[in-house]
Amino acid sequence: MYLSFLLIFCYYLPLLISACPIYLTISLDSKTLQDAYLEINWGPECHDHPEWIGIFSEDPSTTYFHPEARITNINNSSGKVLSNVKVGKLRFPHGWNSNDDNTVPIEYPKGKCLPYYVASFNGSELLTVECLKIQPNWMSKLEHIAQMPLKDLFIPGTHASGAYVNNLVKTKSVLVKDYVVAQQFDVWSQLVFGVRYLDFSIG
Structure with a gap:
């Protein structure tokens, strides 16, 4: 699910003014999540092309770090490039992991960045x-949402939400791999x- 997870939509809003929006997604081209690679995306309507885009493990707007990956020659108005940076062991802030028992999680009104920056x-x-960020309680922070009709809401979602395959290499079905x-x-x-x-599709 490219954690573009219909999530790009809501979560990857540029923090600084730019004519070229950028964001990160997680590729599915791997056997496990830990082996999955980060993907750099830009656009749509990227007209003022940056000279280069980099992936960082810490926020480069506060302190400069050497990028873990770097791409150049950005000429299209939209595109994506698979990096060589692996997700590794993904951990949420304390209290938001499924095995964090007896912990009251901190609320993040504006979301919380994970250590993956572009x-x-x-x-x-x-x-x-x-x-790449979490926004576990974003709905509770929207004023008047209880009074809004469903037709006026944009609700981020995923299809085949519980689907997985332990070993894609052993899966010969094109239907399973691609859909x-x-x-x-x-x-x-x-x-x-x-x-x-x-959306749970039972099969």
Whole structure:
């Protein structure tokens, strides 16, 4: 599920003004989530192309770190590049992991960045910063949402929400590989990321 998870939609809003929005997603081209690679995305309508885009493990707007991955020659108005940076062991802030017992989690009204950042630059000039983030309680922070009709709501969701395959290499079915397996995240993790509409296709 590219944690574009219908999540890009809501969560990857540029923090700095730029004509070229950028964001991170997680690729499914791996056997496990830990082996999954981060994918750099830009656009739509990326007209003022940055010179380069990098992936960082810490926020580059506060302190400069060398990028873990770097791409150049960004010429299209939208696109994506699979990096060589692996997700590794993904941990949420304390209290938001499914095995964090007897802990009252901290609420994050504006979301909470995980240690995966993407930033665009012209030379050394920082243009845009975004991160892969959780937003576990975003609905409770929206005023008047209880009075809004469903037709006026945009609810981020995932399809085939509980689908997974332990070993994609052994899976010979094109149907399973290309259509059924939509994410490597369990339902709890999807909810923590902010998904609020779950589609379970039983097969």
